[in-house]
Amino acid sequence: MGQGGTEPIPAAGxxxxxxxxxxxLAAAAVVAAFxxxxxxxxxxxxxxxxxxxxxQETKRAAALVEDVRFVYSDEASAAFLVAESEILAExxxxxxxxxxxxxxxxxxxEARVQEALAAAVGGNFEIVTDPSYRTAxxxxxxxxxxxxxxxxxxxxxxIDPDEPMDAADAAARRAVLGVGATLPVxxxxxxxxxxxxxxxxxxxxxxxxxxxLALGALAGVLIEAVA
Amino acid sequence: MDVEAVQxxxxxxxxxxxxxxxxxxxxxxxxxxxxxxxxxxKREERALVMASRLSTAIFxxxxxxxxxxxxxxxxxxxxxxxxxxGAARLEASLDDPELIxxxxxxxMAQAAAQERIFAVAQAMGAPPGSDSGxxxxxxxxxxxxxxxxxxxxxxxxxxxxxxxxxxERSNRAVFALSLVAIAAVLLGVAGVIGRSPxxxxxLVSAGAVLVLSAGWGASALAx
Numbered sequence: 001m002g003q004g005g006t007e008p009i010p011a012a013g014x015x016x017x018x019x020x021x022x023x024x025l026a027a028a029a030v031v032a033a034f035x036x037x038x039x040x041x042x043x044x045x046x047x048x049x050x051x052x053x054x055x056q057e058t059k060r061a062a063a064l065v066e067d068v069r070f071v072y073s074d075e076a077s078a079a080f081l082v083a084e085s086e087i088l089a090e091x092x093x094x095x096x097x098x099x100x101x102x103x104x105x106x107x108x109x110e111a112r113v114q115e116a117l118a119a120a121v122g123g124n125f126e127i128v129t130d131p132s133y134r135t136a137x138x139x140x141x142x143x144x145x146x147x148x149x150x151x152x153x154x155x156x157x158x159i160d161p162d163e164p165m166d167a168a169d170a171a172a173r174r175a176v177l178g179v180g181a182t183l184p185v186x187x188x189x190x191x192x193x194x195x196x197x198x199x200x201x202x203x204x205x206x207x208x209x210x211x212x213l214a215l216g217a218l219a220g221v222l223i224e225a226v227a
Numbered sequence: 228m229d230v231e232a233v234q235x236x237x238x239x240x241x242x243x244x245x246x247x248x249x250x251x252x253x254x255x256x257x258x259x260x261x262x263x264x265x266x267x268x269k270r271e272e273r274a275l276v277m278a279s280r281l282s283t284a285i286f287x288x289x290x291x292x293x294x295x296x297x298x299x300x301x302x303x304x305x306x307x308x309x310x311x312x313g314a315a316r317l318e319a320s321l322d323d324p325e326l327i328x329x330x331x332x333x334x335m336a337q338a339a340a341q342e343r344i345f346a347v348a349q350a351m352g353a354p355p356g357s358d359s360g361x362x363x364x365x366x367x368x369x370x371x372x373x374x375x376x377x378x379x380x381x382x383x384x385x386x387x388x389x390x391x392x393x394x395e396r397s398n399r400a401v402f403a404l405s406l407v408a409i410a411a412v413l414l415g416v417a418g419v420i421g422r423s424p425x426x427x428x429x430l431v432s433a434g435a436v437l438v439l440s441a442g443w444g445a446s447a448l449a450x
Contacts, residue, residue, distance in 0.1 A: 032258070039265065046269065050276040057280045061287035064365055068291045072298040080302045080351055087343045088309060091336035103329045110333060139347035143355025150365060157362050161280065168276075172269040179258075179265040186258035190251030197247025 020202070024192040024209045031213060032185045035220045039178030042171050049168030056161040063156040071146045075127045079140040082128050085118035087138050174227045181223060185216035242422040242430065249433055250414050256437060257407045260444050264400035267393045267447070274390035281383035288376050291368050292354075299352030306341065306348035313337030392450055399447035406440035 089111040096107035122128035127145040135141055150157050191209030195202045313334035320330035354369045355361055361369075413433035420426040 028254075036261070043265065043269065047272060050272060054276055054279050054283075057283045060364070061283045064368060065287060065290045065294075068294050068365075068369070072294045076298055076351060077301070080305065080348065083347050083351075084305065084309075084340075084344050087347070088337070088340045091340040091343075092333070094339075095332045095336040099328070099332055103332060106329045107332055107336065110336075135347075135350065137347050137350060138343060139351050141359070142351050143359030143361060146355060146365070147360035147362075150361065157365075165276075165280075169273070172273065176262065176266045176269060179262045182258040183255075183262060186255045189254040193247040193251030193254070197244040 018196075020206045021192050021196045024195070024206060024213065025189060028185050028189040028192060028209075028213055028216075031217050031220070032182045032189075035178055035182050035185065035216070038220070038224075039175045039181075042178060043175035046168045046171035046175055049164040049171060053161045053163075053165040053168060056159050056164060060156065060159040060161065063153065063159075064150075067146060067149050071127075071142060071149055075125045075145060076140070076142045078121050078123065078125050079127045079133075079142070082118045082122040083139045085114040085121065089114035089118070090138075170227075174223055177223045177227055178220065181216050181219035183216070184212040184219060188213035188216065240422060242426065245434075246414060246417055246430060249410070249430070249437060250418075253407055253411050253414060253433075253437060256440055256444070257404065257411075260400050260404045260407060260440070263444060263447060264397055264404060267397035267400055271390050271393035271397055274386045274393060278383050278386040278390060281379055281386065285376055285379055285383065288368055288371055288379070292371060292373065295352075295354060295369055302348040302352050303345075306345040308341075309337040309344060310341035313341070396447045396450045399443055399450065403440045403444035403447065406436050406443065410434075410436040410440065 092107045092111035092114065096104045096111065099107060127133045127140050127142070133140045133145050188209045188211075191205045191212065195205035195209060198205065313336075316330050316337070317334045320327050355366060356370070357363070357366050359366070410433045413429045413436065417426050417429035417433060420429060
């Protein structure tokens with residue numbers, strides 16, 4: 001009997017089956033540590049992919065907004081002015097054909113003013129200078145121009161934030177399942193502890209412990225392979 | 228968990244049995260709470276990411292469609308100017324018969340031009356469709372009705388609320404895990420001291436802390 005009424009701590013493994021308990025507990029600790037570490041790595045990967053999805057979303061949005069701004073605010077506005085001026089010039093000339101003298105001259109001057117305006121406003125905007133953007137009505141195909149501007153940077157157009165998002169969701173699921181796989185391992189630890197406290201039932205408790213340990217290890221393997 | 232504490236409880240006294248059982252229970256509690264925390268933490272993180280993405284989507288929608296809508300309104304307004312100018316010209320020229328022929332011809336040209344210019348404005352201002360060669364995302368953004376942005380905003384708010392809820396759950400799980408760690412220390416002390424008044428105090432305290440941890444962990448599920 002120890003001093004102060006305390007029970008002496010027996011030497012490790014001095015009781016029958018004590019080695020079994022030690023092995024079970026140690027194995028449970030190792031398996032739990034491995035599963036936890038693996039889940040932690042996968043969880044970190046999930047976080048990284050989610051942040052990547054946010055960056056991709058921002059990049060895609062910024063590229064789209066800038067292309068739309070450039071085409072609609074810069075080019076299309078000027079292109080509409082050109083179309084308006086050209087149509088007015090055509091109609092002035094058409095009306096001038098039925099007239100003569102000063103009246104005819106006046107309309108021709110109006111037409112030339114509109115033509116000069118169209119030339120000045122159109123400038124070097126590709127939507128105006130490239131005939132492929134002309135429409136039959138005398139306007140310009142803004143949609144086709146926007147498509148061409150967007151196509152200049154195909155990498156930006158191809159950005160899909162849902163890809164890293166889906167990968168992150170899958171990784172997060174694996175991480176949660178990975179940590180969940182430590183539950184049977186913890187149950188194995190519980191049975192190991194109970195086997196030590198209830199030596200009369202040591203054999204069935206150890207058997208249950210090893211079974212749960214195997215279940216936890218198998219769960220960890222299946223999560224890696226299937227999830 | 229504390230392997231030595233379990234090894235230390237080699238015996239048949241109720242003290243050692245309770246100690247062994249509590250050590251095992253602490254291990255199980257730790258695994259449960261770790262799973263709960265991981266799940267809640269990941270859900271919170273995902274909700275925050277979604278809220279951030281939806282904010283960007285709202286900006287993208289309002290900025291892009293705003294520019295396109297402004298252009299559309301602008302060209303439609305501009306397209307009616309020639310006709311208005313022609314009408315005003317005619318009215319003004321009625322006072323001067325010498326100019327009426329010229330002004331009438333100009334006004335007729337402007338009226339004819341307006342019809343064509345209006346058609347061009349409608350065509351150029353219309354949101355581009357999938358036949359324009361644009362990618363699906365750009366077409367979707369430019370054709371999205373403004374009303375849908377309020378739905379996106381509502382979803383964003385929902386994600387923020389979700390993040391808050393799972394964040395609270397994660398915090399409670401973490402605190403419960405801290406309590407398990409404290410209980411494990413007390414169990415270790417109980418194992419080292421052995422069966423004595425001090426040991427019993429440590430053992431009972433450990434049990435109480437474990438119960439508190441279980442309760443706190445359970446309260447996390449209620450969030």
